[in-house]
Amino acid sequence: MAKFxxxxxxxxxxxxAQAEKCYVLALSSGEESxxxxxxxxxxxxxxxxxxNRSYDAISGVQGGAVNAVLLSAYEKGDEVAAADRLxxxxxxxxxxTLFQ
Structure with a gap:
């Protein structure tokens, strides 16, 4: 696992390193947030x-991790559709519906 x-x-x-800019989106925890x-x-x-809206990496914790997973399902450049889905x-x- 460490090698991977x-x-x-x-x-x-x-x-x-090949890109001029690197955008990272880090999403915090909390269901309301x-x-x-x-x-x-x-x-x-x-x-x-x-x-300025294309992210190279996305991470999240708890509720933010849910958002990170949903956003990462879309290709870079398709942020509007990803945001709509989110x-x-x-x-x-x-x-x-969440707790049935």
Whole structure:
């Protein structure tokens, strides 16, 4: 496992070294903040230009990890669709459907 992690880190560093900028999105924990993050990410995706809204790496903890997984399912450059999906997920999430 350590060899895989090292190889992955080296590959990521090599890829980032070739780029002029590297954007990383780190999402915090908390269920309420995770839903709030969806709205913020949607707003950023709709207002920032393509260069400034494309992320090279995404990480998250607890509720932020849910958002990170949903966002990482989309290709770089498809942030508007990813943000729409994220917002739809949290709009449809209710206690009654989450805890059945």
């Amino acid at each position: 992690a090292t190889a992955f880190a080296l590959a990521l560093i090599a890829q980032v 995770a839903a709030y993050q969806a709205g913020v990410i949607k707003g950023l995706a709709e207002t920032l230009d393509m260069e 917002k739809t997920f949290w709009d449809n999430a209710t206690n009654s």
